[in-house]
Each structure stands twice: as C-alpha cells, then as structure tokens.
Amino acid sequence: MSANYPSFNDTEPLYIQIAQWLEDKIVTGQLRTDEQIPSTTELSQTLKINPATIRKGVSILVDKGLVYKKRGMGMYVAENANQNVRDDRRVKFYDDFIKPLLSEAQRLGISSEDIIEMLKGGTEK
C-alpha cells in the first residue's frame, strides 16, 4: 500500500474496506456534498489496488446513493450522503461497537453498572 494511505486489514474483502474508507471521508466531512471523489485511476494507483476492486468498492457507494455519476466527469458526493452514512452507521452501532464491548466486558467480569459509570466518566471529560 501507499506510504501515506492506510494499509487495509486482512479480515474484510478489499472492496468493502475501500467503500468504508470512502464513507469515512464523507462522514468526517473530508468529502462534501457535490464534491468530486478521487477517480478509480487515482485511487488504484495511490492505494496500489486493482481498478476492478476499486470499481467494486465505489459501486457499493453508488448503490447506497451516496455518490452519483456525472457523465464524463466522474463521481460526486450526493446530497445528504453524510446524513445517510450516519443513519446507516447508527443502525449498525449496536452490532459494531456495543456487542464487542459487552462480550469483552463479560470476559473480564465488568458489570453493566461499571460500564455505565465509565461511559459517564468518559462523556463528562
């Protein structure tokens, strides 16, 4: 992978990681509505990943309506994409974050009350 860009992990298929990486850029506002996302060629050459894999990743975003195509111009961030990714991730928040948190807590014998205390402590900072 490129020195200045993430090396993707091995647990998920590459195209899914590419889609998630682009979604991250949308959620954090690095890519805004109506802004052009990097082209397949640019992504392929920078991340050193086969263009077919990149296209597969980008097509996930297209299917979700997060980016749209301007003919002959490239892909652009759709209106409400930021909100849609947030909504999408809210739905998955429990599975992606709470479930692993709870199972690790169970392994360590940390009670729900303790977790709630920690969460309060964390948010009060």
Added chain:
Amino acid sequence: MSMMEFRSVCKDYRKKTALAGVSFSVAKGSIYGLLGRNGAGKTTLVNMAGNRDFPTSGEVMLDGENVRENDRALRRIYCSGAEELIPTYMRVKDVLSSMKYFYKDMDAEYGLKLCERFGLDPKKKLSQLSTGYRMIAKDIFALASGAEFIFMDEPTLGLDPNHRELLYKVILERFSDTEAAFVISTHQIDECAGLFERCLILKEGRLIADEDSDKLRRSAYVAEGKAADVDAFTAGREVLSRTAVGSLCSACVKGEPQNVPDSIEISQPTLQQLLIALTGGGE
C-alpha cells in the same frame, strides 16, 4: 477481447517434470498473480509463453494461433525474467530504441521517462547497473514494450521498498492506459495482493487454483483455540495446514466456517497465509 490460452502445457526436463499439464487462459484487461513456491514451474511457464522454450506437449495459443515460432503472435507478448537475454554491454537507452524493431508499439520515450522516475541513468550499460537497477531496467523494458500480454517473472527481485511501491504504481498506470494483460509472478504476496484481480497458483508443476483473488482468500478460514477443541472442530473438514504452539493450535480450513463452537476463534487468512497452507506449509 484478446486472450492467451495455455492448453495442457507439459514440460519435461531430463530428470524433472516442470509442468504437468497446465491449462488456463489470460485475457487483456486483467492483472494476474502467478504464485507458487520455488521450483513450482512459474518461470518455465513464462518461458513457454514467450517461446523461449517449447512445451513437451500441449500448446500456448494467442487468439487461436499457436505462439510457437510465430512472430506475429510473439510481437504481442513480452516476457521478462531473471535471465540475461539482452547483451549486457548494451546501454539502457539503446535497448529501448532497438526494441521497436520487434515491438511495433514500443514507446522508447515513455521508457526514458520511467528511467527518470526510477533514478536510472539510461546512458549506463546493463553491466554497469547494480542488481536492483538491472531488474528495474528489465521492468522498464517490459512496461514500455507496448505488448498486449506482459509476463513479469519476479519483477521486484532486488528492489528496495520505495522502488517496489513505485513499480506497483507504474504497473497500474500502464495497465489503465493500455489494458494490457499483466501476469506477474512474485513472492511478495501480501504487498502485491491488491494488485491482482485473479490468482494462478502452481504447485509442483500443476495449477491448483485459478480464482478471483477475493474469492480465493475467502475459500478458507483460520480456526484457533485449544488443540483438542480445534482438532474436534476440524475433524471431517479439510485442513490445509495446522500449527501447534504448546497446548494451542491454529488450523487453516477449507470452506466456510459453520457451527463454530464458542471455544474456537475464526479469522480470515491473508493471501500469503493461504498460499503457504495450499502449497505445503512452512516446513
């Protein structure tokens, strides 16, 4: 779309069968990884593709024509590897300019640009180059050849990590510009994994996989846990490799994980781990 087809290619050397009936095809517009252990037959296969050596039986076809001694077909195929086939007294720039006599789409100017990007002095003779730069020179010849089917046999041999990164980038650039088929043999598997759309895996002269890279990686999983639990879980399943550490054990298992007990942890192998498992383990 143009296509090269290997039909039951066999190659026997006096004491050894290098290829024992290998069949597959490569199409323009894709990048293939040619993987396997030392001595698995990768170089022999590349030599067959470029008419440097003939199959004992079987044939290599390009769009329906046998490539054997067939200049018209061979002008569309470029093979580069470790062997020194170009006289080493030649200067890099002279190799680049003379290649057009065989490869009509040879782009010498592009070759010189690549020399600049890699920091290679094109006025130098091949014999004056370091090991790494001699490999880079060969890679540049392949990339600039304008051939539609480019076979690169271990193109990263002797290259430092920065040059390897640049090489991957340049291969992808050239690939998007020309749609040439690239067949790249390498041992730098984790580094190259993202490059390959498909993987061809050779083991002892046989092709044991010809598969979409992602599907290949997901064709097996790693199960970890206490040795007794892992062995109980893997009984009746196809175990590709098994590694024990003390009372613990990790096994690479073919197929999809199903009915996994809590005592077993499941993860996905990297392409390299899978390849090691498929080609006979690490010992």
